[in-house]
Amino acid sequence: MAQNEPVIKRLESGHGTKFHIEFVEFLDVTEVKDYLFQLLSLNKDHSFKSINSIVDGDNSLHTRYGHYYMGVEVLGSEWILHSQSGRIYSANGDIYTNITGMQSVSNEVAREKAY
Numbered sequence: 001m002a003q004n005e006p007v008i009k010r011l012e013s014g015h016g017t018k019f020h021i022e023f024v025e026f027l028d029v030t031e032v033k034d035y036l037f038q039l040l041s042l043n044k045d046h047s048f049k050s051i052n053s054i055v056d057g058d059n060s061l062h063t064r065y066g067h068y069y070m071g072v073e074v075l076g077s078e079w080i081l082h083s084q085s086g087r088i089y090s091a092n093g094d095i096y097t098n099i100t101g102m103q104s105v106s107n108e109v110a111r112e113k114a115y
Contacts, residue, residue: 016096026087069099
């Protein structure tokens with residue numbers, strides 16, 4: 001293993017991929033995103049949007065990102081990036097990677113079912 005390679009503490013597959021990674025070198029958001037996309041074999045149909053952030057007593061920032069596939073939220077699929085001074089030191093999450101299709105319903109049917 002290369003000296004500066006991330007340390008994968010947990011990587012298991014089931015319905016999704018659960019992971020916990022510690023980075024030897026602090027990275028920025030773009031570097032971590034690129035690394036996770038490659039590790040999890042995600043393509044351009046997947047995206048992540050910041051949901052919320054909290055700062056703990058050690059001044060570490062913990063930012064939760066929701067997972068979207070083709071613009072639709074993938075419920076229960078997210079990652080959390082942990083950083084200090086704008087540099088990420090670890091990431092964890094549960095990402096659903098085996099998305100096989102999209103269900104859709106017309107606006108008319110949705111309105112009927114809603115009432």
